[in-house]
Amino acid sequence: MLGMQHVSLGNGVAVACRRCGRPTETSYLAAAAVKDDLDRAHAAGPAPTLLLCGPEPFDHPDLHGIVTHAVRSGFPRVGLRTSGVALAQGGTASEYISAGVRFVEVEMLGGSNGSHDELSGLAGSFDAALAGIAKVRAAAEAEGVRFALRGRVPICRHTLQESPGIVAVLAKAGMSSVELACPPNMVSAAASEWLCAACDTGTVNGVWVAISGIGPESLGPCVLHANDVLQPQGGVS
Amino acid sequence: MRAPILKVALVALNIGEHRSLALGYVRAYAQSEPSLAGVAGFVTLDLEAETDPWWVTYRLSRMEPDVIGFSVMCWNARAVYDACRFLRLVLPDVYIVLGGPEVGPIAEEVLDENPAVDAVVRGEGEEAFAELLLALSKGRSPGRVEGVTARRDGKIVSAPDRALIPDLDALPSPYLSGALEPLDGVAYIETYRGCPQRCGYCYEGKGFGRIRSFSQERVEAEVAAVASAPGVRTFTFIDPIFNLTRERLEWLTALMEPHARRGIGLHTIEVDIERVGAEEAAMLRRAGVISVETGPQSTGTAALEACRRRFDRERFVSGVEALKAEGIAVECDLIVGLPGDRPDDVISGMDFIAGLDPGRLQMSTLHVLPGTDLWDRAEEFGLVYNPAPPHEITLTREIGFPDLRRLEVMGKALMEHYRARA
Numbered sequence: 114m115l116g117m118q119h120v121s122l123g124n125g126v127a128v129a130c131r132r133c134g135r136p137t138e139t140s141y142l143a144a145a146a147v148k149d150d151l152d153r154a155h156a157a158g159p160a161p162t163l164l165l166c167g168p169e170p171f172d173h174p175d176l177h178g179i180v181t182h183a184v185r186s187g188f189p190r191v192g193l194r195t196s197g198v199a200l201a202q203g204g205t206a207s208e209y210i211s212a213g214v215r216f217v218e219v220e221m222l223g224g225s226n227g228s229h230d231e232l233s234g235l236a237g238s239f240d241a242a243l244a245g246i247a248k249v250r251a252a253a254e255a256e257g258v259r260f261a262l263r264g265r266v267p268i269c270r271h272t273l274q275e276s277p278g279i280v281a282v283l284a285k286a287g288m289s290s291v292e293l294a295c296p297p298n299m300v301s302a303a304a305s306e307w308l309c310a311a312c313d314t315g316t317v318n319g320v321w322v323a324i325s326g327i328g329p330e331s332l333g334p335c336v337l338h339a340n341d342v343l344q345p346q347g348g349v350s
Numbered sequence: 351m352r353a354p355i356l357k358v359a360l361v362a363l364n365i366g367e368h369r370s371l372a373l374g375y376v377r378a379y380a381q382s383e384p385s386l387a388g389v390a391g392f393v394t395l396d397l398e399a400e401t402d403p404w405w406v407t408y409r410l411s412r413m414e415p416d417v418i419g420f421s422v423m424c425w426n427a428r429a430v431y432d433a434c435r436f437l438r439l440v441l442p443d444v445y446i447v448l449g450g451p452e453v454g455p456i457a458e459e460v461l462d463e464n465p466a467v468d469a470v471v472r473g474e475g476e477e478a479f480a481e482l483l484l485a486l487s488k489g490r491s492p493g494r495v496e497g498v499t500a501r502r503d504g505k506i507v508s509a510p511d512r513a514l515i516p517d518l519d520a521l522p523s524p525y526l527s528g529a530l531e532p533l534d535g536v537a538y539i540e541t542y543r544g545c546p547q548r549c550g551y552c553y554e555g556k557g558f559g560r561i562r563s564f565s566q567e568r569v570e571a572e573v574a575a576v577a578s579a580p581g582v583r584t585f586t587f588i589d590p591i592f593n594l595t596r597e598r599l600e601w602l603t604a605l606m607e608p609h610a611r612r613g614i615g616l617h618t619i620e621v622d623i624e625r626v627g628a629e630e631a632a633m634l635r636r637a638g639v640i641s642v643e644t645g646p647q648s649t650g651t652a653a654l655e656a657c658r659r660r661f662d663r664e665r666f667v668s669g670v671e672a673l674k675a676e677g678i679a680v681e682c683d684l685i686v687g688l689p690g691d692r693p694d695d696v697i698s699g700m701d702f703i704a705g706l707d708p709g710r711l712q713m714s715t716l717h718v719l720p721g722t723d724l725w726d727r728a729e730e731f732g733l734v735y736n737p738a739p740p741h742e743i744t745l746t747r748e749i750g751f752p753d754l755r756r757l758e759v760m761g762k763a764l765m766e767h768y769r770a771r772a
Contacts, residue, residue: 114704115767161707162767189771215770261770289766316756321763337756340697342704342764 116160116346117192120150121167122179127196128220131234132271139168144175148182155186160346162216163188171199177212184213192216194265198238200245206252210260217249218263218292222271224278232271246286263343264291266311268326273304276311284318290342291315295326309335356390356487359415361406363399363426363433368536370396371588372421372450372475374524379476381529382522386480389487390417394529399425403432411440417486419479422450424717427739431464438466445486449475451553452739455721457499461506469493469500474543476521478512518543518564525575532576535617537585539576541569541602545590549647550657550723551685551716554590561594570605577609584615584640592619592642593630603633610638617641618681623669624662631672641679641709644669649699652690652748656731658723663702670706679709686757687716687743689724689731696749696757700764711768713761715754716743 125139142150147165154163163183170176170193183191193209197219200206219242223229229239246262253260264283266276276293283291293308308324312335315322323341324332332339360377362370377392393413397406406429410418418437420430434446449471453460457470469492471478478497485492493500497512515521524530525537544561545554576585593599606616616639623644626634634642646661648654654661673680682703686696703711718724718735728735732747745751 114701114764161704161771184772190767191772213772215772216767259770261767263767290763312756316752316759319759319762321760334752337693337753337760340760342700342760342767 114340114342114344115162117162117164117343118154118160118346119164119166120147120154120183122147122165122170122173122176123167125168126220126267127167127169127194128222128233128267130222130232130267130269130271132232133269139172141168141173144173144178147179151179151183151186151188155188159186159188162190162192162343164192164194164216164218166194169199170195171205177208180209180212180214190215190261192218192263194218194220195245196220196233196235196238197242197245198235200249201241202245206245206249207255210249210252210256210258215258216261216263217246218265219246219283219288220265220267221279221283222267223275224280224282228275228278232275243282243286250287262286262288264288266291266293268293268295268299268308273299273307276307277314280311280314280320280322281318284315284320288320290321290323292341292343293322293324295324297326299327300331305331305333305335308338309333312338355388356417356483357413357415358390358392358417358419358483359410359413360392360394360419360421361410361433362394362396362421363401363406363429364396365399365425366536367533368396369530369533370394370421371524371530371538371540373419374530375521376419376421376449376475376479378522378524378527378529380480380483382527383480383484385484386487390483392529399429401429403429403436406433407436407440410437415441415444417445417447417483419447419449422448422452424452424719424740427452431467434464434466445469445492447471447479447482447492449479451719451721453720455553455725458506458508461499461501469498472497472499472508473512474515477515514543514562516562518562519568523568523572523575525572532579532582532585534582535584537576537579537582538588539569539572539585540564540588541598542589542594546594547590548658548723550659550727551647551688551719553719553721566601573605573609577606577614583613584617586617587619590620591622593621593625593634596630599630599633603637606637610636614638615640618643620644621669623673623680624660624665626669626672628672628675631669631676631678634673634678635676639678641681642673643681643683643712645683646699646702647683647685648688648691648695649702650688650691650695653688653695654690656689667706670708674708680706681710681712682706682708683712683714684761685714685716686761687733687746687749687754689733689746690748691746692748693753693757697760700761704764704768711765713758713765715758717741718743 123141222232226239312322329336329339360373447469454472481495482492493502493507499508542563621642684699718741734744
């Protein structure tokens with residue numbers, strides 16, 4: 114379906130489960146290095162969607178310049194993977210919609226403020242993420258631009274049982290799709306049942322839920338959810 | 351006893367700001383019919399399909415009509431039936447007539463299931479509706495009018511089918527007669543009726559048989575009227591295939607080109623994209639075409655065969671590329687739930703159209719429409735659908751209910767992600 118190139122802003126991730134171990138230390142590439150990566154990705158044949166990933170993008174000192182470079186390079190859809198928290202702050206959401214961001218992927222670990230805040234180790238981050246999602250939607254609407262939201266749930270043994278609730282929250286927040294990103298070793302009947310429950314929650318709420326990381330043979334009646342509308346294509350990370 | 355003049359209200363429950371071209375034709379014909387001169391007076395009411403049926407009833411009750419005619423499509427049928435039920439309570443003596451592709455092929459069932467409705471006009475409605483009005487004005491039973499199914503002495507009776515109108519120019523133009531005002535973006539021009547294709551899910555080819563065209567003079571006059579109407583910047587042609595023949599495309603290009611040069615655009619015209627090459631695409635651009643709509647509806651061999659669709663992948667891709675090179679946006683349509691398609695076929699179709707980057711993707715769920723081949727052959731194909739309008743497919747022999755719903759949601763996500771771009 115729609116190819117998506119990942120270009121990393123550095124080392125680390127935006128959101129990680131604290132109970133699975135401390136989040137990795139984060140470090141950021143210099144803007145010039147990221148722009149070189151963007152140029153290489155574009156030269157390789159730009160995918161329909163570009164996702165700037167890695168550590169929290171809004172903590173990069175020159176994110177605006179990187180986004181502007183990507184947009185000017187001609188990537189049709191420039192997206193960011195984020196905790197969503199920064200989007201709630203000041204005019205950040207409007208600034209990046211104006212800069213050309215057309216796609217935001219928000220990572221969630223829990224379906225309530227209690228579980229998400231505890232698993233992420235960031236007090237208040239659940240409410241802030243939802244506020245950020247609402248703000249970026251409003252900013253896109255105000256600018257009259259076509260914009261899409263996606264949720265991402267890094268699945269681990271702590272987030273697995275949260276996944277149906279997370280999908281419900283993300284559906285209500287206006288996501289077009291949600292990715293349940295599973296570790297390759299997560300293959301059990303119990304795990305499949307939780308993942309299927311999350312997929313069904315998405316279906317009844319009109320949101321596509323895709324399962325990545327494990328083979329379709331493990332998904333039983335939810336085998337269709339091994340298909341995603343956004344699919345990795347090349348990329349530099 | 352009826353007043354000497356029949357007050358006739360024609361009502362359409364439309365999507366958004368659209369206006370009913372069908373009612374424009376019906377009104378223009380009836381108004382020009384000499385036998386109805388001084389007998390019937392007309393008003394047209396275009397409302398949105400979401401309008402509360404109580405409000406539809408209120409508006410109509412204030413008009414105190416003798417006859418109400420509704421244009422019925424699959425997507426507004428439930429709203430029309432609701433409005434009819436309320437209207438019967440408020441206006442017990444009003445004569446309610448339905449017409450349109452949703453009700454014509456199943457006229458007797460519609461009357462049986464909707465006691466508030468008095469008659470259904472089947473097929474082309476212009477002549478039949480005018481004759482029905484004449485019958486009412488003379489106190490005769492409309493049930494004897496060809497092409498009409500009506501109640502008579504407590505029974506539902508169908509008069510014989512009416513022959514298709516041989517000379518379309520006999521139908522007054524809705525625009526030239528003043529029956530329909532051309533509005534920006536929602537004006538449609540029809541240059542012919544019928545369709546050379548026989549797609550199983552569509553009633554165009556089945557209901558109207560051979561192709562009958564309006565004369566070039568008539569179309570030229572309509573285009574001049576619509577393209578020069580105040581405020582109109584874009585309009586469209588409602589023909590099933592705009593590029594029906596090369597000669598026709600050349601004529602329409604020459605006709606539209608002067609208007610295109612002063613900024614008038616054509617949106618969402620339907621094309622046979624496998625017959626679009628570089629020359630045809632350039633002609634379409636010169637004609638002011640901004641966007642086109644096309645298939646493939648499915649890329650699955652079994653579904654294409656069941657629906658009598660042809661699909662040449664190379665020619666299709668070539669057509670899309672030619673149009674894109676001319677700056678014309680292409681809307682590629684897929685239907686979820688066609689007989690013969692398995693889930694993998696639907697996903698392959700999504701992959702195919704997304705890979706073309708055509709400009710717009712449209713995923714729809716199959717509606718098994720009255721009067722179509724799929725309606726007639728539903729059992730043979732193992733199609734289970736909602737008998738109530740809009741007749742959405744529930745399950746097929748190849749795809750169960752849960753997977754159909756999943757594919758719908760996947761298609762919606764694909765459309766949303768695709769649409770979001772700089």
